[in-house]
Amino acid sequence: MNTDFLDALTALETDKGIEKEVIIEAIEAALISAYKRNFNQAQNVRVDIDRDSGTIRVFARKEVVEEVFDPRLEISLEEAQQMDPNYELDDVVELEVTPKNFGRIAAQTAKQVVTQRVREAERSIIYSEFIDREEDIMTGIVQRQDHRFIYVDLGKVEALLPQSEQMPNETYKHNDRIKAYITKVEKTTKGPQILISRSHPGLLKRLFELEVPEIYDGTVEILSVAREAGDRSKISVYAEDPDVDPVGACVGQRGQRVQAIVEELKGEKIDIVEWSEDPVEYVSNALSPADVIDVIVNEEDKSTQVIVPDDQLSLAIGKRGQNARLAAKLTGWKIDIKSETEAKELGLLDEAEMEKSEESVNEEASLDE
Template sequence: MSSELLDALLMLEKEKGISKDILLDAIEAALISAYKRNFNQAQNVRVDVNPELGTMRVFARKDVVDDVFDPRLEISVEQAKSINPNYQAGDVLELEVTPKDFGRIAAQTAKQVVTQRVREAERGVIYSEFIDREEDIMTGIVQRQDARFIYVNLGKIEALLPAAEQMPNESYKPHDRIKVFITKVEKTTKGPQIFVSRTHPGLLKRLFELEVPEIYDGTVEIKSVAREAGDRSKISVYSENEDLDPVGSCVGPKGQRVQAIVNELKGEKIDIVKWSKDPVEFVANALSPSQVEEVRVNEEEKATVVIVPDNQLSLAIGKRGQNARLAAKLTGWKIDIKSHSDAEKLGLFNNQPLFNDKEDFEDDELSTEEID
């Protein structure tokens, strides 16, 4: 140990973000281990490190007792009083036992232990930083790829992008810059492990927060998100300010805001609809871009029958049922879509009951369940 110890600790604290106190604790633990191993001592000891002076001292700690059974750990009351008359049974006495050549041996022996503690402390700092970033968005750089993961450099650590969380319409090349959604931060024996996603609905929500100031400041609220990553998404928005158009705020001037998000998601189509607490209005909005004639609601079943013009039926259902499926996910309501002609045949315009029975709805060829 030298007088430069303090400077070294302060440098590590500044460069690595590790507390000086953590490093001192690591050094003291390493020196205790070195002392016991190199000097064949099994006694209880304490090491005092003074970084300002660059000094270290080893103290043997012994319990003051009436009857001594282990002289390495205990000292009699009489012996203790000969050192200091104020000692009594139950006290702990400390005697300095620093060997002359301890500094050299300690420096050699403690290096590996200190390095390990520094590494653990660094991992702890990284974990603390990223655990607060769960469900947040970050920009990373693609590093490499194997059969299971794409490895994305987030600055201090490589995150794992599993195959199931990769967008089907994207290819990832080394050095590509991509935005990812942090889904999980785990503490492992090898350090923190960060899992990220490009398909999570939360990524879409965070992208809108970045691009739309009204969402970031809370003027416009994202109520729900439904997403089929790489293909199409729906997002519902709401504002308590009646003079503000929440959909227009998200679209932006000449569509610039939503287009920036579409570009980030490599062409994924995004429908922005206005949220409403009225399920009739909300379900009708959610089926955008199709037109809706009427929405009938069954509160008990949390189900709806939606009547659309004949020429809008395929648009309302969407390719492979996608539009109806996303609308159902967005609203949380089952959606059964009928064309105007079918509704007339079923007598829905003559006060026909909404559902003859639960089975009719579940077996209908256009029900949300079968669309899925």
């Protein structure tokens, strides 16, 4: 091993961030195994690499004993003191045993160690970069697919898009550019494994952050997302500033902002509703585009009975119950939808009117106080 190799290790330290001393120590450890393997030696040895010249030397380490039972591991006190009178029992004597043709083996071993360390360092760098991108969105290029995954090139690493995270209405072709949500970054023996999703609600949230500056800067907040990927989604938005229209900001001029997201999600319908701390208003908004006559709230079991016009019942419930299901998921409230006719038969409208009357009386009493 020459000084050029040491210079190369110094350059590697600068470029890849791998400490030169760490590599040299790893080479020394690997050379011990190489020496024992290639020269059929079972003795205890130490390999030393001179940090200035690159010279490699192999030393057999032997314990000083009164009586030698294994000459490969032990040396008598008498013999040790012939080399140095200061040796005592239980000391360790080092004798150089460097083979003449050890340089070639050393070069091969060093190359293997350096290659392995560089690979490990690159994997570590990629892992560190992507672990910070969990729950973030990235653009990748579809490479290939099998019965389990679609493999997407993210630049420095190939990510896995499982079947369960794919959109049912979407087909993926080679070289397609897609935006995906990073769900998990794991360390494996083969390097970092990146799992991505096209169906995760987080993808919808991140797409709105990209398209709507008011969300990115915090003027408008997305408080909840309910999604049935590829078909329909609902998001609830809120702005602390009363002069800001959170729904309008997300829709954009002539619907341009939301339309860009719909196109990215291959036509997925998106309802944008305004969040409210009042469950009556929030549930009413969440059932958009259906009109709501009234919402009866049961705080105890966090459930609501929603009354809608007869001609709005199917719209409020939605195809296969989807609109009501998404609204319940978005708000966190159970939602039971009744038509106006059914509500009258059950006396729910009278109950709702009584609740409103009580609220009105309480408000007036509060004002009088």
